[in-house]
Amino acid sequence: xxxxxxxxxxxxxxxxxxxxxxxxxxxxxxxxxxxxxxxxxxxxxxxxxxxxxxxxxxxxxxxxxxxxxxxxxxxxxxxxxxxxxxxxxxxxxxxxxxxxxxxxxxxxxxxxxxxxxxxxxxxxxxxxxxxxxxxxxxxxxxxxxxxxxxxxxxxxxxxxxxxxxxxxxxxxxxxxxxxxxxxxxxxxxxxxxxxxxxxxxxxxxxxxxxxxxxxxxxxxxxxxxxxxxxxxxxxxxxxxxxxxxxxxxxxxxxxxxxxxxxxxxxxxxxxxxxxxxxxxxxxxxxxxxxxxxxxxxxxxxxxxxxxxxxxxxxxxxxxxxxxxxxxxxxxxxxxxxxxxxxxxxxxxxxxxxxxxxxxxxxxxx
Amino acid sequence: xxxxxxxxxxxxxxxxxxxxxxxxxxxxxxxxxxxxxxxxxxxxxxxxxxxxxxxxxxxxxxxxxxxxxxxxxxxxxxxxxxxxxxxxxxxxxxxxxxxxxxxxxxxxxxxxxxxxxxxxxxxxxxxxxxxxxxxxxxxxxxxxxxxxxxxxxxxxxxxxxxxxxxxxxxxxxxxxxxxxxxxxxxxxxxxxxxxxxxxxxxxxxxxxxxxxxxxxxxxxxxxxxxxxxxxxxxxxxxxxxxxxxxxxxxxxxxxxxxxxxxxxxxxxxxxxxxxxxxxxxxxxxxxxxxxxxxxxxxxxxxxxxxxxxxxxxxxxxxxxxxxxxxxxxxxxxxxxxxxxxxxxxxxxxxxxxxxxxxxxxxxxxxxxxxxxxxx
Numbered sequence: 001x002x003x004x005x006x007x008x009x010x011x012x013x014x015x016x017x018x019x020x021x022x023x024x025x026x027x028x029x030x031x032x033x034x035x036x037x038x039x040x041x042x043x044x045x046x047x048x049x050x051x052x053x054x055x056x057x058x059x060x061x062x063x064x065x066x067x068x069x070x071x072x073x074x075x076x077x078x079x080x081x082x083x084x085x086x087x088x089x090x091x092x093x094x095x096x097x098x099x100x101x102x103x104x105x106x107x108x109x110x111x112x113x114x115x116x117x118x119x120x121x122x123x124x125x126x127x128x129x130x131x132x133x134x135x136x137x138x139x140x141x142x143x144x145x146x147x148x149x150x151x152x153x154x155x156x157x158x159x160x161x162x163x164x165x166x167x168x169x170x171x172x173x174x175x176x177x178x179x180x181x182x183x184x185x186x187x188x189x190x191x192x193x194x195x196x197x198x199x200x201x202x203x204x205x206x207x208x209x210x211x212x213x214x215x216x217x218x219x220x221x222x223x224x225x226x227x228x229x230x231x232x233x234x235x236x237x238x239x240x241x242x243x244x245x246x247x248x249x250x251x252x253x254x255x256x257x258x259x260x261x262x263x264x265x266x267x268x269x270x271x272x273x274x275x276x277x278x279x280x281x282x283x284x285x286x287x288x289x290x291x292x293x294x295x296x297x298x299x300x301x302x303x304x305x306x307x308x309x310x311x312x313x314x315x316x317x318x319x320x321x322x323x324x325x326x327x328x329x330x331x332x333x334x335x336x337x338x339x340x341x342x343x344x345x346x347x348x349x350x351x352x353x354x355x356x357x358x359x360x361x362x363x364x365x
Numbered sequence: 366x367x368x369x370x371x372x373x374x375x376x377x378x379x380x381x382x383x384x385x386x387x388x389x390x391x392x393x394x395x396x397x398x399x400x401x402x403x404x405x406x407x408x409x410x411x412x413x414x415x416x417x418x419x420x421x422x423x424x425x426x427x428x429x430x431x432x433x434x435x436x437x438x439x440x441x442x443x444x445x446x447x448x449x450x451x452x453x454x455x456x457x458x459x460x461x462x463x464x465x466x467x468x469x470x471x472x473x474x475x476x477x478x479x480x481x482x483x484x485x486x487x488x489x490x491x492x493x494x495x496x497x498x499x500x501x502x503x504x505x506x507x508x509x510x511x512x513x514x515x516x517x518x519x520x521x522x523x524x525x526x527x528x529x530x531x532x533x534x535x536x537x538x539x540x541x542x543x544x545x546x547x548x549x550x551x552x553x554x555x556x557x558x559x560x561x562x563x564x565x566x567x568x569x570x571x572x573x574x575x576x577x578x579x580x581x582x583x584x585x586x587x588x589x590x591x592x593x594x595x596x597x598x599x600x601x602x603x604x605x606x607x608x609x610x611x612x613x614x615x616x617x618x619x620x621x622x623x624x625x626x627x628x629x630x631x632x633x634x635x636x637x638x639x640x641x642x643x644x645x646x647x648x649x650x651x652x653x654x655x656x657x658x659x660x661x662x663x664x665x666x667x668x669x670x671x672x673x674x675x676x677x678x679x680x681x682x683x684x685x686x687x688x689x690x691x692x693x694x695x696x697x698x699x700x701x702x703x704x705x706x707x708x709x710x711x712x713x714x715x716x717x718x719x720x721x722x723x724x725x726x727x728x729x730x731x732x733x734x735x736x737x738x739x740x
Binding site: 009011013014016017018021040041042043044045047048049050051052055056071072073075076078079080082083084086087103104105106107127140141142143144145146147148149152 | 380382387388389392411412413414415416418419420422423426427442443444446447449450451453454455457458474476477478498511512513514515516517518519520521523
């Protein structure tokens with residue numbers, strides 16, 4: 001199981017950029033395989049942070065988690081990832097998503113996100129192969145673009161983050177790493193997601209085991225179980241709003257169907273939706289947190305001590321044997337600085353990673 | 366005693382057409398530049414060479430005192446709000462060592478069909494957006510070329526003072542640089558005092574418009590340089606630089622020929638048949654080497670109008686003269702070219718080491734002049 005630490009920088013993060021690099025170093029020491037750097041406007045620049053993390057580590061893979069086709073032209077995204085891969089051979093991953101949740105700060109339109117992701121992946125792969133690219137897509141166009149240096153790997157891994165059914169299929173069709181981005185920690189839901197991925201893979205004539213499958217795992221881990229569970233209510237609330245399509249970017253999505261397994265009472269969804277904006281408010285108000293019972297919490301987050309979280313991950317691993325990696329969306333307990341909270345949680349993950357990866361996989365036996 | 370004018374030396378302009386090495390070697394060169402006495406290291410933003418922002422970050426992380434500047438990016442390649450966030454992030458990693466260099470971007474091919482309208486307005490607007498974002502403001506802006514709505518950095522800079530360099534050759538951009546830049550960069554490749562003074566006059570005009578004097582900002586001058594221990598190994602490749610400069614100054618290459626704001630300086634002294642031969646038989650944007658028959662047309666006299674080239678000692682003496690003749694200049698930006706032989710890294714490294722001697726000599730001369738003035 002490959003463990004990815006993500007997703008910084010993001011809301012609430014007010015630490016210096018150097019602290020991101022230190023977290024990457026600690027993640028490497030704790031046994032994480034990958035470190036995801038977000039591309040949120042206008043936090044610390046994704047490619048600058050990725051470069052700094054790559055240079056500050058020796059083994060860790062560093063991925064954009066995720067960039068999108070609209071923020072900068074895909075040919076620039078290709079050149080930046082190839083440059084990073086040249087600086088740190090074999091350690092760069094390009095993560096991409098539809099970008100539908102990024103505000104349009106300069107009035108840009110973001111038409112046809114599925115086509116845009118497909119076209120971006122095609123452009124990047126052609127450029128990494130050293131080809132001179134002429135491309136007239138539905139969204140993207142490019143004329144006579146060619147890298148002026150030889151990309152060290154023509155096959156820099158491409159991760160596609162997906163929640164909607166069509167993006168899941170596209171990921172199955174194209175991605176080296178399919179990222180199931182849903183924050184709904186439900187085996188049945190993820191099996192449905194995997195079915196969509198497999199559908200895409202089959203349509204493209206790809207073997208089902210020819211790519212990785214990564215799932216998002218919102219979590220908070222601490223020796224202080226209650227503190228961890230309290231902190232996890234924030235990503236759980238976010239997961240509820242996403243899964244219920246009840247926040248501002250999800251509401252209008254025609255490609256989203258609320259999973260049948262979703263069992264959060266309507267009044268909780270309504271309260272979260274009307275009284276909290278997770279895009280701008282780092283903290284979940286206490287009265288809303290109280291609405292998220294333990295049962296609900298466990299549907300949307302991994303929360304508690306290292307040992308119990310490891311046991312739950314082993315169970316997920318057993319239930320979903322096709323999963324090859326976990327992307328940890330960590331939210332530290334309150335009480336210390338955010339940076340120190342992440343430091344403490346990465347330490348806890350050393351135990352989790354050991355317990356998960358050293359355990360005899362029951363599904364294999 | 367009046368303090369000596371201590372010029373700032375900048376190495377540039379990699380990655381470029383002649384560069385054939387991994388990006389890590391650019392970082393090695395930045396370290397070498399720091400070691401021999403350069404103050405700054407400029408990283409180009411040419412499509413699709415090694416990414417400028419990635420390379421800058423890598424250089425910042427492997428050096429200690431060297432200023433690292435984008436030299437230059439432009440308002441069109443990515444939205445200025447992203448350019449601001451990237452430079453702010455680098456500044457956060459290496460406080461006080463980041464410079465944002467901007468130019469009009471006229472010479473960048475439009476690979477994705479983008480237009481480059483109103484370059485002077487675009488640079489002005491990009492500077493306004495970047496400065497406001499560095500200061501932590503929420504920026505809403507509807508300019509002639511650029512618009513942005515509610516963009517604000519989500520992190521605070523301990524040191525928000527990121528100098529902005531504007532590279533200029535045309536009169537309009539020189540005026541703008543004088544009006545708003547922290548570092549005015551004379552990007553012309555013509556080593557001629559009268560031409561320098563013309564440029565300075567335009568900058569002063571802009572400075573007056575901005576309520577400033579030339580003492581309120583830095584003035585950086587581009588000087589193409591090729592240095593080798595063996596003189597001839599430097600002089601032949603220097604003709605490549607000279608040829609490029611000739612085409613630019615004559616307004617005779619593909620991006621210059623349509624420019625209405627460019628006038629060939631009256632001091633430009635290259636026979637029309639040389640200009641015409643270069644224009645019709647060589648594309649400086651795609652051919653790293655200048656063919657021998659064209660290089661042969663560039664006599665020593667012509668070459669010296671545009672390039673400082675030769676052994677370290679002669680280059681040091683010429684550079685000291687150039688500096689003396691430009692008392693307002695606060696910095697020299699070396700447009701380096703590798704001498705013949707070896708890898709491109711070896712060539713650039715040889716020029717950098719030669720520049721170490723040049724820098725030492727120029728600083729010593731400046732100190733001597735200051736001491737003389739005090740006596």
